[in-house]
Amino acid sequence: MPLTHTRTFRVRHYECDAYGHLNNATYLRYMQETAFDASAAAGFGLERYRALGRLWVIHETEIEYRRPLAYNDEVAVTTWVADFGRVRSRRLYEFRRAGTGDLAARAATDWAFLDARSGRPAPIPPELTAAFFPEGAPPPARRDPFPAPPPPPPGVFRVRRRVEWRDVDAAGHVNNANYLAYVGEAGFDVCAAAGWTEARMAAANLGILARRHRLEYRRQAVFGDELEIATWAYALRPASGMRHYAITRVADGEPVARVNTQYVWVDRTTLRPIRIPAEFVHALAANTVAESGGAT
Template sequence: MAEPKRYSRIFRVRQYECDMYGHVNNANYLRYMQEAAIEASAAVGYDVARYNQMGKLWLPRLTEIEYNQALKYGDEFEIVTWVEDIRRVRSLRVYEFRRAGEVAARASTDWVFMDAATRKPESVPPDLMAAYFDDGLPEPAERRAPFPTPPPPAPRLVIWPHTVNWRDVDMAGHVNNAQYLSLMEDATLEVGRAFGWSLERSLSQNLAWVVRRATLEYRTQAHYADALEITTYLANVRRSSASRFFFVKQQGSGELVVQAQLQYVLIDLGSGRPVAIPEELRRDYADNVSPEATK
């Protein structure tokens, strides 16, 4: 029976990886995942230099992250990662963030094998498939769930423009997949300001939205100096949680680059525990909620 080769790496949280709440920033979990994936591939004989020689690379199609416990400055944690499924042009890599014997976060990325020049999918070579497993290849897994169908747009949308900066772009020459989470954070803060809930107002009431789950689907790539726009609205509003959908598009053409669903929980900053969404907050955001949202 095929067994995936597992790779583990110890990290220590650095100060600049944390946000003002004292937690590791959401996007940095994805950056840890990228680093672990690169090292795991190198450990089975496929490092960056070998991929460059082959003229191939892996690009993400769908990433999911479930945040169970907040990692904080100075924490030492382990990432364990393995390839769970591989077929034709795609590979599903799974990640666990382990701290003190508990799983702080779980994640997966569905990667697509690409020709580096054309950026078109190519079949994964048999020897590359075999490198990730002991005792043969696994049986094909069930069909992977697609990105959730977005609900209808809210009556009032917030569209936040962004021109791709040099710092957004990685070695592959496009906006790094983790950077989209950072852009969505910026857009969320602009939404709060637009609806009367600036960061300062939230902090004055000891309230904060934290991400419990993130799902991102990458449709195409954005590059340096591209003019993007991020449209966002709320859905599935419940007692202390809500989902926010994001659509990153090219300005002008409207081509969809990335779409995402982030599931938020409102917490009390003092206790770190979920709290009921105040009625005034619900009222102020009402026009930015999809009409199909559950109240």
């Protein structure tokens, strides 16, 4: 059995979004902190990795939100390593509301083990594997490739932003959680550009909540980089839909990250799913791919 580790967080007011819920990106920050604690508890804290000349970086993240968390809620984040490959490891997470045990979210990250100097993949040493699997590690599980979205429609929405100092973490590049903040803003921007501002959605008692994200980090972005986020919708259903985000570096056109997000339309008061308004579907038709591959 793998070692498990649990850390409890109390949701702070500034971590909540305008819906009053714990911001999507903050779940990823809780995951990272809990993973660091879990590694240290197994004898591999940051100082030991520095001595080895090695580091972990996140290659891919998946998260599914089950029940929203709000200010002052306590949430227990439990994490464990699912497997080790030659240079990669998969770590799983559960978010449970303290007191009730209700599942608030579940997630997984694929971490890549790198040489700190060269930035190239490095073999995971046996002693590290043994620290997390005292009784022996299972064989590596098969990874499903990142699901490719359908080709973009004519009305691809594009927005640019520059990496700010606050976006960069101690590793010197944009923190993985901030990419969710980037695409979240782009999602509101595309709606506003189609006439559905936040004020209009609030007046209609309409909310759009993320149900799940899948992120793949492809290259590092650093302070001062200008990024372009291209986005389009697809797989529209009566009360839900998918949106793809492709993030590239403007200077050289290199891909930095890509994200697939499932959104659910809800009544803001009850948080129950509702049918997407026909006016909304029409307004974003040029930005939406139909099942047949054409724009809706």
